[in-house]
Amino acid sequence: MPKIYIVGIGPGSYEQMTIKxxxxxxxxxxxxxxxxxxxxxxxxYPDKEYLSTPMTKEADRCRMCFEEAMKGKTVAIICSGDAxxxxxxxxxxGIGRDYPDVLLETVCGVxxxxxxxxxLGAPLIQDFAVISLSDRLTPWEKIEKRIRAAAQAxxxxxxxNPSSRARHDYLQRACDLILGFTSGETVCxxxxxxxxxxxxxxxxxxxxxxxxxxxxxxxxxIGNSQTCIxxxxxxxxxxxxx
Amino acid sequence: MPKIYIVGIGPGSYEQMTIKxxxxxxxxxxxxxxxxxxxxxxxxYPDKEYLSTPMTKEADRCRMCFEEAMKGKTVAIICSGDAxxxxxxxxxxGIGRDYPDVLLETVCGVxxxxxxxxxLGAPLIQDFAVISLSDRLTPWEKIEKRIRAAAQAxxxxxxxNPSSRARHDYLQRACDLILGFTSGETVCxxxxxxxxxxxxxxxxxxxxxxxxxxxxxxxxxIGNSQTCIxxxxxxxxxxxxx
Numbered sequence: 001m002p003k004i005y006i007v008g009i010g011p012g013s014y015e016q017m018t019i020k021x022x023x024x025x026x027x028x029x030x031x032x033x034x035x036x037x038x039x040x041x042x043x044x045y046p047d048k049e050y051l052s053t054p055m056t057k058e059a060d061r062c063r064m065c066f067e068e069a070m071k072g073k074t075v076a077i078i079c080s081g082d083a084x085x086x087x088x089x090x091x092x093x094g095i096g097r098d099y100p101d102v103l104l105e106t107v108c109g110v111x112x113x114x115x116x117x118x119x120l121g122a123p124l125i126q127d128f129a130v131i132s133l134s135d136r137l138t139p140w141e142k143i144e145k146r147i148r149a150a151a152q153a154x155x156x157x158x159x160x161n162p163s164s165r166a167r168h169d170y171l172q173r174a175c176d177l178i179l180g181f182t183s184g185e186t187v188c189x190x191x192x193x194x195x196x197x198x199x200x201x202x203x204x205x206x207x208x209x210x211x212x213x214x215x216x217x218x219x220x221x222i223g224n225s226q227t228c229i230x231x232x233x234x235x236x237x238x239x240x241x242x
Numbered sequence: 243m244p245k246i247y248i249v250g251i252g253p254g255s256y257e258q259m260t261i262k263x264x265x266x267x268x269x270x271x272x273x274x275x276x277x278x279x280x281x282x283x284x285x286x287y288p289d290k291e292y293l294s295t296p297m298t299k300e301a302d303r304c305r306m307c308f309e310e311a312m313k314g315k316t317v318a319i320i321c322s323g324d325a326x327x328x329x330x331x332x333x334x335x336g337i338g339r340d341y342p343d344v345l346l347e348t349v350c351g352v353x354x355x356x357x358x359x360x361x362l363g364a365p366l367i368q369d370f371a372v373i374s375l376s377d378r379l380t381p382w383e384k385i386e387k388r389i390r391a392a393a394q395a396x397x398x399x400x401x402x403n404p405s406s407r408a409r410h411d412y413l414q415r416a417c418d419l420i421l422g423f424t425s426g427e428t429v430c431x432x433x434x435x436x437x438x439x440x441x442x443x444x445x446x447x448x449x450x451x452x453x454x455x456x457x458x459x460x461x462x463x464i465g466n467s468q469t470c471i472x473x474x475x476x477x478x479x480x481x482x483x484x
Contacts, residue, residue, distance in 0.1 A: 008356075082360075087367070090477050090479060094482075114356075118324075129369070130369060138369070149394060155388055230336060230338075233335055238380075240332075
């Protein structure tokens, strides 16, 4: 039976892939993905066939996988982080209805909320919300509502896709919403290029964060009212007595 | 300089560890962890020294790591999933203030929200909240507030620690809160024993979920208003046009 693996490659470095993801890519004939991600794995799997489509052509990319699988090839479609968090898993399952003979298996990866948190310290140790600021597929009003809800319930917030060329002020707008519920001194962090060249992280107050430029390779963390800095790390206490 | 690695081992199977986690455990002298987790890795690293403390003795477990490191041993403390999501990373950083000569490094793992989502389909493809129902360290009122906030903002909700012997009706209470904001037909899922013996998952309506017994090895997913079932899988559409 033709089979496609939907593989999360983690933040970017080979070492941060799961053993299962690495073994899966090894056994595949074709690796499909956005070029930024195929470029990351290609040095480790130089003998594979690689296929790609531009951004916004995600559905075409998925159909390409099924077409290759129907030719008898074993296919992996790769996503950065995990395929189930703003990744391709849903689109693959949806398009899979048109290819009932193709088996799908998702192979997990470490999503940016988790890898970025480890770089910064331990910001997500307590209840948190993961929200994407991209309004390409979600109305901005819905995003605003979710930001407000998370902030008023004092949840840590992890923001994916905090900015892009067309949405340069979205992080500012998100910060202004959150400032309606919490202190401008709230501890925040940015993780950039996690697991890749140029990996870095930085800590800021919420008031500072609103004016800091970020890009599509940044993941932003906004602490809850308890989040503090311990030895230069962003830490949300769980409540243990030490 | 003495060093301790804070390692997330993922859901449980060796293959779902990251390559970095596997290499880190290989190079350590001592592996410290709750016995359920040390039992999982022991067959793969039989020659290591293992140390443990019972549940509720987490701070003692952490101090044990620092004491071993000060003896000159390389130490790993392991958590299931990721150490930064309801794990030991925060406690280690906090206690680390008393041991300024010990270096700490967090090695990421796949947390149950991600691994459970992959088993069930793709429920977390859109904005979501991760909330623990354990009130051992968080007042129940705060947990309720967060559940309400996430539900009213139509976020997918992933519940950790949905039940225990002392808290057998907490999932029911959470479902009743969410039923105040959304349909009883909302698609929900339970992932159990992810990556371990007895791994299973099941789909339910929200109305059904409230009466289903779960345990401390269950992770519960409550869909948003768009979440649907595709070929037996729980899928939250992101909004792509197919």
